[in-house]
Amino acid sequence: MGENQHATVGLYWKFAAVLCFITFIEWGVFKNDTFRSNAKLMIPLLLGLSVVKFTMVCGWYMHLRYDSNILAKIFGFSLGLALLVYTIMHLAL
Amino acid sequence: MSADAHAVHHTVTGIDNRKFGMWVLIGSECFLFGALILNYLVNRDRGLVGPKATDIFNIDITTLSTFDLLMSSVAMVLALHACQHREIKKFRFWTAMVILGGIIFLGFQYFEFHHFIHAGLGLTTNVFGSSFYLLTGCHGTHVFFGVLWLTSMLVTSFIRGKEWFPSVQLEVAGLYWHFVDVVWILIFTVVYLFVYL
């Protein structure tokens, strides 16, 4: 259980601040007319921001960054395959 | 739980069986929520009668509930950290904060569902509503079970006293909780932020 040398309480709070900030940005982007009218800009931006939040929570809060990489492989494989399968399904509909 | 005896068991990967098992469950849940999210995306514009998403979603409230769930994840890592460092007061305090965050989130969900039903979107009004309620209802049910789980651990802490530091079990509960949060991050983006797209 000593893997936590890398993640300190201070880091957790910093991440918390970043996560809140990103959420605020997302809210702002949603409300902003420039983005609202430009789907090509809004979709990648919002998806990108959610990926950043996702990575932060999975990598640090869920400790994947520090654990044996078998766990990241299991999660990554499941997630990747799900994305693939459901994208194919969506296209086939 | 006399799991401490098991915690000593040697494992090939060095990871506790229960933690490993939770990650496997999380892998499975990717497919569960993936199906629900896809179903929502397919159906969100297929409602023939009744309100549409653009009529009733309230991004301000939803952003607040997202913020709340994120903060509960912060509380979760702090609770685990305290448990691993055998700090009983902080362990109990932060666990209670996670529970509070979860309950507040469920409160937001209740508020939102109540508002939607009043606006004319029931479970069976149209296929958009059905898909929405199924997805967010499933997520909310997961939050509810998480709240129940953590509450049980908090109560057990008071019963078992100041020497009980269930680090592995709390880590496993934490993984579950964070995953539920991560699913919400996805739902927030794909369902709410993309409502006009």
Place this chain on the structure above:
Amino acid sequence: MAKCLPNTGVISWITTVDHKRIGIMYAVSAFFFLLCGGIEALLMRTQLAIPNNTLVTAGTFNSLVTMHGTTMIFLFVMPLSAAFFNFLTPLMIGAPDVAFPRMNALSYWIFLFGGLLLNFSFVVRLAPDGGWFNYANLTGKAFSPSHAIDFWVFGVQILGLASLIAAINFLVTILNMRCKGMTLLKMPIFIWTTLVTQVLLILALPVITVALVMMTFDRTFGTGFFDPAGGGQVIMWQHFFWIFGHPEVYILILPAMGIVSEILPTFSRKPLFGYTVMVYSSCAIGFLGFAVWAHHMFTTGLGPWAQALFSAATMLIAVPTGVKIFNWISTLWGGQIRFTTAMLFAMSFIAMFTFGGLSGVMHSSPPIDSQHQDTYFVVAHFHYVLYGGAVMALFGGIFYWFPKVFGYYLHEGMGKAQFWLYMLGFNLTFFPMHFLGMQGMPRRVFTYAGDQGWNLWNLVATSGSYVTALGGVMFVVNIVYTMATKKKKAPADCWDGRTLEWSLASPPPEYNFAVDPEVKNLDDWWHQKYTHDGRRLTPRYQPDVDPATKHLPHPSFWPIILAAGLEIVAIGFFFDEVGHYISVAGLVVTLLATYGWIFEEA
């Protein structure tokens, strides 16, 4: 509390958390359900023996065809495979038990209750009749107003939960509890196929869970996921079902392939040919299995791109499968073959599965499939792979490991008689179905006109089913005879085998390994017995130790209680007013059982 539970008698079986006992319970239950599925088959075949027959009504026939498929898949092949996973996995990897012993018991009890719920439908004359795939919207409330479909929906949902819980258990066990020295590429091939199967279960089951929940909501709460009138789409059911359904067929065949891969080397006195390639092929089959589902939907108007891509992916999957066939043949080639019953079953698998694979790759082509779809040609295909394939392999496994499990060999003469009866009966029934399909006979019809030219083959097919039934009787007689007379006692190494379970007494002690094994090679047990040039060595059999010195997980009655709670939740959906209370009561039982479990001394 758990320490006071007895270790003999019925209570000991109800509270057991021993993977070996749980395996036996899975097998016994599977054979009971085989009997159910077999009777359903015989009734169908008898009805179809002659044209315009009136043995059963159309409605009854629909239930028979639905329940036969559902039973054979979910209540026979899967649980019997689970029996092998349970008994063998810890033994083959040198572990004392599975990762979560009580969860293991839970899986069994959930499965049993699910199977009983499904078959209870017959008792109340409401057997599901929508096909084993339960397509919407025939199975919606409008066209299937009675509770018949609900038996299928809840039965399969419960069974899916049992399999998911077990899959998590076995995955963690295999990856986390191997003995010292057993790297992944030194694991027995059966463990590899088991591993891939668990991955498929874990990822595919959630999809049907969602589909079943959507169908439950449609039927019970009035949503319209599959109702076009409200904006829903029936095709959604098909996609979700087959995204699960196709990996499901690999879930059915992979364990059988693993069993064959264990039997052939032992009775050829040769290692499995191309072990590493077999491992990669198994993984490839598992992975590609997620990319081919819409080949079940070629006649739904997918469009040329989808048709082409799914067709190509389906043809691609034939490659690793074909590789396996060649490797099995190469294993036999030049070996010192012993024609035991187990070996006969394993060898027949190669031939019969190849037949089924060939007809399968035929309908991987959409234009050809448009002729095959919904005809008996497809029935021929999947029976060749599932019966000629999976079932034959599973019986091979029974004859192979029975002496290990019970300490006595099954009667070889009766076993061979059963084998030949099965081979004759099976081929008599299903080979002509290729012709019937080509001649246009549709599936799932309860009768046919006498002037279609189908009469002869139907009669032949039916005769085959009775020959098979005789084979089944032979099997029962063999089991009863063996257990009653206990004539041929089995040593630890019943067949001069290659894997670790053969280093243990037959049956193994409750604690499995007295001394934690340490392996240096693939087929380590073989290497302990023979040098490279075939000289005999003295292997290290596991010593006997006092069981009291070994820590074993305590028996528990929480698994069966928790399983009962879940069953009660499902039962509530069958009652209108009082149903709410029943389901809530079930939830309470489940919750209480969960707490009892958590706070119990493990």
